[in-house]
Amino acid sequence: MSVASSRHVRGGAKRQALLYARHTARRFLAELETFCGYPTISGDRRRADDIQRCARWLVARLRDAGLGQAYLIQTAGSPIVYGEWMGRRDAPVLLIYGHYDVQPVAPLNEWRTPPFQATVRGEHLYARGASDDKGQLFTHVKAIESFLRTSGRLPVNVRVILEGEEEIGSPHLSSVLTADPQKYACDVAVMSDTRMLGKGRPAITYALRGSVSLELDVRAGPRDLHAGYFGGAVANPIIILSQLLAGTHDRHGRVAVPGFYDDVKPISSAERRFMRRHGPTDEEILRNAQTRTPWGEAGFSPYERTTIRPALIATGIEGGYAGPGSKSIVPARAGAKVNVRLVPEQDPQEVASLLRNHLVSSTPRHVSVSVRQHAGARAVELDRRHWAMGAAATAYRRAFGARPVFLRSGGTIPVVGMLQDILGVSTVLMGFGLPDDRIHAPNEKFYIPHFTRGIEASLHFMTTLAQAGLAKAPPEL
Amino acid sequence: MSVASSRHVRGGAKRQALLYARHTARRFLAELETFCGYPTISGDRRRADDIQRCARWLVARLRDAGLGQAYLIQTAGSPIVYGEWMGRRDAPVLLIYGHYDVQPVAPLNEWRTPPFQATVRGEHLYARGASDDKGQLFTHVKAIESFLRTSGRLPVNVRVILEGEEEIGSPHLSSVLTADPQKYACDVAVMSDTRMLGKGRPAITYALRGSVSLELDVRAGPRDLHAGYFGGAVANPIIILSQLLAGTHDRHGRVAVPGFYDDVKPISSAERRFMRRHGPTDEEILRNAQTRTPWGEAGFSPYERTTIRPALIATGIEGGYAGPGSKSIVPARAGAKVNVRLVPEQDPQEVASLLRNHLVSSTPRHVSVSVRQHAGARAVELDRRHWAMGAAATAYRRAFGARPVFLRSGGTIPVVGMLQDILGVSTVLMGFGLPDDRIHAPNEKFYIPHFTRGIEASLHFMTTLAQAGLAKAPPEL
Numbered sequence: 036m037s038v039a040s041s042r043h044v045r046g047g048a049k050r051q052a053l054l055y056a057r058h059t060a061r062r063f064l065a066e067l068e069t070f071c072g073y074p075t076i077s078g079d080r081r082r083a084d085d086i087q088r089c090a091r092w093l094v095a096r097l098r099d100a101g102l103g104q105a106y107l108i109q110t111a112g113s114p115i116v117y118g119e120w121m122g123r124r125d126a127p128v129l130l131i132y133g134h135y136d137v138q139p140v141a142p143l144n145e146w147r148t149p150p151f152q153a154t155v156r157g158e159h160l161y162a163r164g165a166s167d168d169k170g171q172l173f174t175h176v177k178a179i180e181s182f183l184r185t186s187g188r189l190p191v192n193v194r195v196i197l198e199g200e201e202e203i204g205s206p207h208l209s210s211v212l213t214a215d216p217q218k219y220a221c222d223v224a225v226m227s228d229t230r231m232l233g234k235g236r237p238a239i240t241y242a243l244r245g246s247v248s249l250e251l252d253v254r255a256g257p258r259d260l261h262a263g264y265f266g267g268a269v270a271n272p273i274i275i276l277s278q279l280l281a282g283t284h285d286r287h288g289r290v291a292v293p294g295f296y297d298d299v300k301p302i303s304s305a306e307r308r309f310m311r312r313h314g315p316t317d318e319e320i321l322r323n324a325q326t327r328t329p330w331g332e333a334g335f336s337p338y339e340r341t342t343i344r345p346a347l348i349a350t351g352i353e354g355g356y357a358g359p360g361s362k363s364i365v366p367a368r369a370g371a372k373v374n375v376r377l378v379p380e381q382d383p384q385e386v387a388s389l390l391r392n393h394l395v396s397s398t399p400r401h402v403s404v405s406v407r408q409h410a411g412a413r414a415v416e417l418d419r420r421h422w423a424m425g426a427a428a429t430a431y432r433r434a435f436g437a438r439p440v441f442l443r444s445g446g447t448i449p450v451v452g453m454l455q456d457i458l459g460v461s462t463v464l465m466g467f468g469l470p471d472d473r474i475h476a477p478n479e480k481f482y483i484p485h486f487t488r489g490i491e492a493s494l495h496f497m498t499t500l501a502q503a504g505l506a507k508a509p510p511e512l
Numbered sequence: 513m514s515v516a517s518s519r520h521v522r523g524g525a526k527r528q529a530l531l532y533a534r535h536t537a538r539r540f541l542a543e544l545e546t547f548c549g550y551p552t553i554s555g556d557r558r559r560a561d562d563i564q565r566c567a568r569w570l571v572a573r574l575r576d577a578g579l580g581q582a583y584l585i586q587t588a589g590s591p592i593v594y595g596e597w598m599g600r601r602d603a604p605v606l607l608i609y610g611h612y613d614v615q616p617v618a619p620l621n622e623w624r625t626p627p628f629q630a631t632v633r634g635e636h637l638y639a640r641g642a643s644d645d646k647g648q649l650f651t652h653v654k655a656i657e658s659f660l661r662t663s664g665r666l667p668v669n670v671r672v673i674l675e676g677e678e679e680i681g682s683p684h685l686s687s688v689l690t691a692d693p694q695k696y697a698c699d700v701a702v703m704s705d706t707r708m709l710g711k712g713r714p715a716i717t718y719a720l721r722g723s724v725s726l727e728l729d730v731r732a733g734p735r736d737l738h739a740g741y742f743g744g745a746v747a748n749p750i751i752i753l754s755q756l757l758a759g760t761h762d763r764h765g766r767v768a769v770p771g772f773y774d775d776v777k778p779i780s781s782a783e784r785r786f787m788r789r790h791g792p793t794d795e796e797i798l799r800n801a802q803t804r805t806p807w808g809e810a811g812f813s814p815y816e817r818t819t820i821r822p823a824l825i826a827t828g829i830e831g832g833y834a835g836p837g838s839k840s841i842v843p844a845r846a847g848a849k850v851n852v853r854l855v856p857e858q859d860p861q862e863v864a865s866l867l868r869n870h871l872v873s874s875t876p877r878h879v880s881v882s883v884r885q886h887a888g889a890r891a892v893e894l895d896r897r898h899w900a901m902g903a904a905a906t907a908y909r910r911a912f913g914a915r916p917v918f919l920r921s922g923g924t925i926p927v928v929g930m931l932q933d934i935l936g937v938s939t940v941l942m943g944f945g946l947p948d949d950r951i952h953a954p955n956e957k958f959y960i961p962h963f964t965r966g967i968e969a970s971l972h973f974m975t976t977l978a979q980a981g982l983a984k985a986p987p988e989l
């Protein structure tokens with residue numbers, strides 16, 4: 036069989052797959068609704084059973100899709116859902132990564148419909164995880180099904196890894212990959228867990244910020260004290276914690292932790308010009324944030340502040356009595372959670388140490404502060420000219436009728452760095468989300484036309500990747 | 513009947529009452545345990561039924577005690593339990609005030625035994641409200657019973673007002689009193705809701721701080737945002753709230769709100785000498801606070817800082833995600849509760865306005881801050897040479913075998929000012945609590961020997977008051 040005729044057959048297979056996907060769209064959406072019904076909050080240990088149930092359901096979906104090899108890889112935490120199809124000796128191996136775990140849902144009262152009862156309103160599917168990442172990862176599962184249930188073959192070899200701990204920093208994935216990297220050997224990875232610029236405006240993410248989180252606990256005494264009897268004569272942990280948090284920033288929105296910016300990679304003016312030309316405008320970012328007032332480090336645009344500049348974010352605070360009514364106490368303790376977003380060349384451990392030292396040394400002597408650090412992830416930059424990036428661009432163009440732009444993201448996907456380090460592969464971040472999908476927030480949603488087009492984009496991507504893979508590596512054949 | 517023989521009979525009646533109280537001590541304690549079992553948290557609307565049940569139970573106890581006139585006065589909030597005995601035309605009228613509502617119990621996990629399951633451990637009764645104020649008010653109820661169930665008469669006329677909203681600032685009591693002040697006409701009031709200096713070391717409180725509370729709400733946007741996508745480009749309400757709270761104090765523990773100290777009444781050096789001679793030492797206060805390090809306004813002792821100096825206390829804070837694990841958000845809002853303790857000549861409204869203006873003017877323009885103010889109470893100073901103070905001192909000496917000291921308290925009892933303003937009477941603050949009773953905190957307790965001696969002190973107080981009342985007002989007879 037010549038290359039030309041092979042292409043022809045593939046083209047035919049793709050047409051059948053596209054038709055199957057269109058005819059089966061309603062069932063695909065119904066399945067996604069079921070998928071979103073599992074409360075797979077990885078940060079909440081009480082959800083461990085739900086996570087197991089969801090993982091088993093996903094294995095069944097991979098088998099339905101036609102992946103004979105599909106099973107669970109148990110870890111000390113959530114199981115990894117694994118599936119593979121390795122039926123084309125001469126085609127590249129594509130690793131499809133996604134995560135089926137989700138963020139917590141609080142504040143629950145701000146949800147218009149229950150977070151784990153997926154609800155269609157207008158052209159959107161509302162549910163926790165609808166966009167991040169259940170809806171997005173499901174595009175690839177359904178693309179695989181569309182190929183295998185029609186022509187019985189995929190254009191490329193595929194390994195599917197669906198993780199259940201992405202939202203808590205993927206604590207077990209790396210040891211699974213490290214234990215047997217040969218088992219997961221691949222040429223490139225694809226991941227749909229990022230945003231497009233807007234409806235019908237595709238985007239390929241080529242850079243991600245890193246992340247490291249700390250928890251602070253300020254304790255002034257062994258127990259709450261009566262505010263009347265002791266107020267004025269004992270240190271107040273809420274005030275001290277406030278002083279510590281206030282001290283993390285100067286008046287101009289710049290992080291005031293000594294050494295914080297020391298390792299930040301300088302960005303060339305050519306890159307900044309590229310960003311200005313292709314990136315979202317200030318207005319778009321502020322509109323997505325539903326605010327009118329810019330805020331942040333002077334000398335940088337909102338797009339730059341959220342991508343090539345690090346940020347320190349207080350994500351939670353609690354102390355004393357915050358329930359209904361009031362309670363007249365000087366509380367014994369107060370705590371806060373802080374997340375730092377990192378840019379290339381900042382080391383998560385090092386930045387965490389700088390911050391920890393700054394906080395501890397700023398705490399009055401007679402008050403105890405403890406700082407607990409969570410797993411960190413470094414920032415990632417990907418090569419915009421990688422061969423698989425071109426395949427993704429073609430796939431987007433075919434599915435959405437528009438050329439994708441290349442974007443930096445302020446988000447963090449630790450797995451991208453992990454795949455680079457452990458498997459030595461680059462990842463194509465082919466996202467289908469919208470900037471206002473409210474991921475991590477109440478009323479998260481996924482734009483249903485992007486679910487449909489996403490499945491098509493995945494079909495096109497696998498086909499194009501097969502061709503690009505052949506073109507890219509002739510010496511190896 | 514001559515005055516002398518009347519005294520003789522009274523003395524005999526007192527002996528009988530004292531014997532009755534001693535013989536019935538076990539049942540009295542059992543009843544107090546039942547009383548403490550009602551979860552009468554006035555700050556929690558879900559407890560309204562429990563509050564009604566407890567109030568009805570108290571009316572039954574007043575009737576058991578022999579008060580024919582005992583009933584509920586319903587209000588828009590908790591009912592007032594009222595009882596009276598007006599059987600002595602020539603004796604003074606004593607108003608006994610207490611409150612049967614309690615503080616919230618959070619953090620529940622720090623209680624060794626459930627807060628509403630009164631538990632005896634060693635010489636203490638552990639329960640929310642055991643000391644503040646169920647155990648203390650019950651001494652008077654049981655003293656009344658001890659008189660009426662033996663001689664059938666009290667040495668003085670008595671009106672009993674047991675309130676169910678003291679912990680939320682007595683929002684309905686003043687309108688009840690104002691509506692019919694004649695009905696509650698009395699010569700003096702007594703209230704047991706304060707502390708002694710230590711075990712067997714009685715104290716009469718002659719000054720109370722005032723109090724006013726505010727709730728702050730800082731809002732930066734309509735919804736939580738993804739910390740990666742937006743962190744660095746949008747204002748963070750936790751950081752802004754922290755800046756506001758940090759800005760309420762200077763580095764030396766002094767309140768930094770402009771004008772805050774303007775109206776503070778200067779205290780004479782004679783009064784400060786009196787305080788040094790009779791008040792608790794620095795060590796005692798720090799030991800009660802379970803801390804070793806003094807904190808607060810320079811130039812004042814811990815006792816002074818908590819009595820003749822105002823204080824600003826952050827009592828609660830919350831914002832973003834503070835549950836298990838973490839959530840990568842820039843929260844939309846954050847809130848805090850602040851309590852200010854006031855000293856004589858500071859006006860609650862005025863101080864609240866100063867604080868509100870300071871907070872609002874310190875908030876960045878593009879962020880909204882709302883400040884909600886709760887009912888306030890001014891500080892109170894009582895005359896240490898009032899005739900009823902002498903009667904209380906005698907009663908303490910007889911019951912505890914020790915002379916009471918005269919103390920200022922940092923606490924607030926708005927009712928004292930209310931009785932002064934509406935009924936024109938002074939209050940004797942005859943407390944039986946201990947400094948480490950953990951009122952408002954987990955594992956609140958009441959020292960059982962003080963419950964027993966408190967009943968005896970109340971018996972002695974009524975007897976001595978009758979004599980002092982006769983001595984004080986001969987022209988009126």
